[in-house]
Each structure stands twice: as structure tokens, then as C-alpha cells.
Amino acid sequence: MAVKKKSASASSSTNLVMVVGTDDLRVKEAALKLSRELTPPDAGDFGNDIIEGLAESAEHCERIVRSTLDALQTLPFFGGGKMVWLKNVNFLADSVVGRSNAAIEGMEAILDYAEKLPPEIKFLISAGAVDKRRAAWKRLSKMADMRVFDLPDTTKTGWEDAVIAQVERRAAELGLRFEHEALEIFVQLAGEDTRQLDNEIEKLSLYLGENGRVTERDVRLMVPLNRAGVVFELGNAIGRRDLQRALELVRTLIFQGQNAIGILLAAVVPRVRNLLLAADLVARHPRLPRGSYGSFGSALEKLPPAEVAHLPRKKDGSGLNVYPLFLALNEVSRYSVQELRAALQACLEANLKLVSSSIEPQLVLERLLVGMLTKRR
Secondary structure, three states: OOOEEEOOOOOOOOOEEEEEOOOHHHHHHHHHHHHHHHOOOOOHHHHEEEEEOOOOOHHHHHHHHHHHHHHHHOOOOOOOOEEEEEEEEOOOOOOOOOOOHHHHHHHHHHHHHHOOOOOOEEEEEEEOOOOOOOHHHHHHHHHOEEEEOOOOOOOOOOHHHHHHHHHHHHHHHOOEEEOHHHHHHHHHHHOOOHHHHHHHHHHHHHHHOOOEEEOHHHHHHHOOOOHHHHHHHHHHHHHHOOHHHHHHHHHHHHHOOOOHHHHHHHHHHHHHHHHHHHHHHHHHOOOOOOOOHHHHHHHHHHOOHHHHOOOOEOOOOOOEOHHHHHHHHOOHHHOOHHHHHHHHHHHHHHHHHHHHOOOOHHHHHHHHHHHHHOOOO
């Protein structure tokens, strides 16, 4: 979610700035701000040329390339400098238009001219998704002052950390303060998209007013429950040992057309595994801080390597994946370690039934939840 910035090398053109990334809202905001900064003062209407880069076809792409080259080669009528903005480029992506000769050769022609821009011409490019295998991207990486705004990859563990920091910053700007549990639930329900996050935070601000304290109830009332939210809520129901709620959510996911094995592996198994790991940590290290995510993470990092070698790590190898363990800390008291071990074994047996038997998938999941969440006398 955070911007990655690359500076152009000394031998490359410093007139070229590129804003790119999958976070559409932040790319547009950053590009608009840069366009104002790069436009020469007192240049008036002749101080900038804006070319819309959304190409609908190869022929359209050719027209965009010609317009861009014309703008770069045309000096201001009254002298001085100017700014050229190739805006919302879509033909750098791996798409039908992006793979056309018009896009590939056209972008190379633009970059050939950009390498010899006079100092008074500033060139700004903004784009969404790009094909990083393209020669144009490699040239841009060397030539341009690059600003990258990518959404977190939710397939990688630890993606929530970056989103939590962004939500807290935005909430502080609007005078909102999230309770800890409310913040966790908000991130899981709203997802990683910046536009969606901003919309939901503004909605909470309108509902609560300035200096509002956001509770778990407020989040559940105002933020809609999407598919990812249902999966997260199913994990929460398992953590709370709430059988009725868990069965309702499984039936909702099945009704939405979700695959039973996917539900098992995405929502049930990770929660049971994290509960078991958290229970083991609490048993071996009862003094671990539980009130603060930051304190808990710092305490884990200070433990001897042998004590944390079995804990899940972030996919990039940068450290422990602390967030799901922290979520499980306050739920482990509802289970015994023996129950959690039995639950993990039951998940394995359910997985085998789903792939090798003719039993109705929904029935397999419901039996699993009943066996796991029913309290034994």
C-alpha cells in the first residue's frame, strides 16, 4: 500500500516522471498533485497538454501515441516551459490492446523521444496495471522518476499490517478512533482497496460525527458483509465457539456458490491452526503481552529462535506472521489444547471426505463444525 519510489539515474532523463500501480485511487491522486507541481508557474492554458491514455483499440492507441509525440515536440507558443501528461495509460498492461504492435512500437517511440527532451519540457505518465516483462517497462524503470502505488497482495500473509496503518491515518484525519477489535473487523470487511476503505471510513465519520470512537457494533452496522467478510466472520465464530453463527455463515457461503474445500482451507483450518499455536504460546510463555498488537509482536521477535521456529512466517521471509496469532490470543480460553488438536485432525478427515466421498459437501462442513464447537461435558 505504501508508495515505492525509484529515482532516475544521473545519466537518464530527469524530465520524465511516472506514477503507476494497482491502487487506482492513490495513483490518480498522486498524478494530479504532480501535474500541478510540474506545470510551470504563470504558464496559463498553454503550459500543459493532457492526453487521455485509455486506448479502446490498436487504432485508437496509434492516435494517442501521435498526440503524445506532437505534444512533446511542440514548444509553448509564448516560450518558456510546459508539462505533458499522458494520463490513465492502459496499453502498458498485458491485454489485447497492450500486446498490439501499435502499443509496443508506439511506447518505444515515445520513450525514444523522451530520452532527448529539452529541460523545459516535463513529461508525466500515469498508468494502472503494467506488464513488467515488457521492454518499455524496463526502460521506464531506468529513465523515470518512478512512483509506485500497489495494493497489498491479500494472498500473502501479513497484508493486514499495511492496511491497518493506512486506516488509522485516515481515521485520525477525520477525528475517528477505532477500538482494537473494531479495527481488526473493519480491515477484514472493507478489504485492501483504498477507495473502498476511504468510503467506509467517511461513512463512519458521517454516522459518528467528529471525535467519534468506532466500536465493533458501529463497524458491523455500517460496513457491508462481502465474501471476504463472511469468511472472516466464520473464523470469528469458530474463535468464539458460536456454533449457530458458524452454521449460518457456512450456509451463506454455500448459497453464494463457494466451494466447500475452499471454505475449509480458507476459513476453518487457518483459524483452528492459529488457535492451537496461540494456545501453545500461552501455555509456554504466560507473560506474553496480549493487550497490544505491537507489544505482542515485539515480544515474539525477542524469543529464542527455537521457540518460534514452528510459527508461520510472512511469504517474503521478512519475519513472523504475528497478526493471526494475535487475533487468536483472546479466544484460546474457550478451548483446551486437546480439543484443538482433535479439531485439526477432524479438519484433515473432513478434507479427505470432501475429495474422496459422495457425501454432500455442506453436510461434511456442518458435521465438522458441530463436532468442533459443541462443548463437551
